[in-house]
Amino acid sequence: MKYITLSFAIALGLAAVAAQTPPQQPSEVATTITGDSGGPPRIAIPAFLALSNDAETVAAAKTITDVLWDDLNYEHEYNFIPRDVYTTIPPAKSVDDLPFDRWRELNTDGVVAGSVQKSGTGFQIRVRMFDIRTRRAVLGTEYSGSSNPRRYAHTIADEIFLKQRNLHGVARTKLAFTSDRDGERLTGTVENRNVKEIYIADYDGQSQQRVTVGRTLNAFPAWSPDARSLAYVSWRRGQPNIFVSHIYDGTLDELTKAAGENYLPAWSPDGTRIAFSSTRDGNSEIYVASRDGTNARRLTNNPAIDTTPTWSPNGNEIAFTSDRSGSPQIYVVSADGLGVVQRLTAESYADRPTWSQAPFNEIAFEARTGARFDIKILDVNTRQVKQLTFGEGSNESPVFSPNGRHLAFMSDRTGKFQVWTMTRDGRDVRQITRTGTNTLPSWSN
Numbered sequence: 001m002k003y004i005t006l007s008f009a010i011a012l013g014l015a016a017v018a019a020q021t022p023p024q025q026p027s028e029v030a031t032t033i034t035g036d037s038g039g040p041p042r043i044a045i046p047a048f049l050a051l052s053n054d055a056e057t058v059a060a061a062k063t064i065t066d067v068l069w070d071d072l073n074y075e076h077e078y079n080f081i082p083r084d085v086y087t088t089i090p091p092a093k094s095v096d097d098l099p100f101d102r103w104r105e106l107n108t109d110g111v112v113a114g115s116v117q118k119s120g121t122g123f124q125i126r127v128r129m130f131d132i133r134t135r136r137a138v139l140g141t142e143y144s145g146s147s148n149p150r151r152y153a154h155t156i157a158d159e160i161f162l163k164q165r166n167l168h169g170v171a172r173t174k175l176a177f178t179s180d181r182d183g184e185r186l187t188g189t190v191e192n193r194n195v196k197e198i199y200i201a202d203y204d205g206q207s208q209q210r211v212t213v214g215r216t217l218n219a220f221p222a223w224s225p226d227a228r229s230l231a232y233v234s235w236r237r238g239q240p241n242i243f244v245s246h247i248y249d250g251t252l253d254e255l256t257k258a259a260g261e262n263y264l265p266a267w268s269p270d271g272t273r274i275a276f277s278s279t280r281d282g283n284s285e286i287y288v289a290s291r292d293g294t295n296a297r298r299l300t301n302n303p304a305i306d307t308t309p310t311w312s313p314n315g316n317e318i319a320f321t322s323d324r325s326g327s328p329q330i331y332v333v334s335a336d337g338l339g340v341v342q343r344l345t346a347e348s349y350a351d352r353p354t355w356s357q358a359p360f361n362e363i364a365f366e367a368r369t370g371a372r373f374d375i376k377i378l379d380v381n382t383r384q385v386k387q388l389t390f391g392e393g394s395n396e397s398p399v400f401s402p403n404g405r406h407l408a409f410m411s412d413r414t415g416k417f418q419v420w421t422m423t424r425d426g427r428d429v430r431q432i433t434r435t436g437t438n439t440l441p442s443w444s445n
Helices: 008-012 055-074 083-088 100-105 149-165
Strands: 002-006 016-018 042-044 110-119 122-131 136-146 174-179 197-202 218-223 229-234 241-246 251-254 262-267 273-278 285-290 306-311 317-322 329-334 350-355 362-369 372-379 385-387 395-400 406-411 418-423 438-443
Touching: 055 110, 055 122, 055 149, 110 149, 122 149, 136 149, 174 218, 197 218, 197 229, 218 262, 218 438, 229 262, 241 262, 262 306, 273 306, 285 306, 285 317, 306 350, 317 350, 329 350, 362 395, 372 395, 395 438, 406 438, 418 438
Parallel strands: 042 110, 350 395
Antiparallel strands: 002 016, 002 136, 110 122, 122 136, 174 197, 174 438, 218 229, 229 241, 241 251, 262 273, 273 285, 306 317, 317 329, 350 362, 362 372, 372 385, 395 406, 406 418
């Protein structure tokens, strides 16, 4: 898909073209829409205009409108003018022809207007965001080169968040998870067990696709920082080993080949290293290796079980789970293995830590609360702990979104384990998967 970002200079015949990410708007049009009294801006997203009456274009216009609404609503940065009052506003004839007075009567701060037109095998999308008070377009963009209307909506949303709210949205991010939905059975085993494969989906659960086809047990997916590769654990050779699927190149690397069990990979923030758990030297310890599996070195050395590593945002520390104090707790150690191992939690049982990215310095983890588990967050600086779920099933394996504002996790609150998301304060809980049993999510950048 090609993205073309327009400013007022477009009227003079100037344009900027980029292959993937929309380029930065010129500073003179980077105006921010604000709400009254410092509150969130009130915006409206009227139906995108289909510039032809064919079914494909009409359907694409509706999809983009609906998905964009959901994407912008997800971050809770805006208040929305209810859609049922849109019928009182005369429809625009083009993206530049808005009845500003009528929108202002509804106390609207901003309007996102767009049009959809067939272009070759794809669409051309024009988008404007207007400040209703000043009647100025604060964002103008064109996209072309794809036939995927959801992709257009996600891109528009992320650009609006970046330009208007200085926020990196998650609309174009992906979730990876383990699923047994295909109903295949393992062969050559005593137990009658389901095959588990790695799947990926959009952040909202749409466009779910299978990544692995090993017909074995595949689990613990972990996105690389560039979101182009997935490390995961596979039992295809008997013992668990770590593989890296370069999903856009169609290639596969076997990261670990040493004896013992190798599992639970975690990429360093710069993508050059992978931490993982291994029993290659007898005990379960934390190791760090180069991204191709070379230069593996042991980070911990304790007769207890050390497992589930997660990197700090700056790559200098690794938190992990250890039962060296009796019950599993969260500990932290320098990523070079030097210094003192520090205990972070004092739960009856704590596991599956995941470290947020900046600006938050938090570790989410699962904690035993009675017979089941709930999600809690530890503020690394203050050591304060906040509980996010409260016994609605068992809630496990949390992972932060790349902007730190959301968590994905697995829960059996509706019966089988499924993947869910929520805000970092436990609100807006949403079910992402529904087919089969789906576990162990990972959230891409």
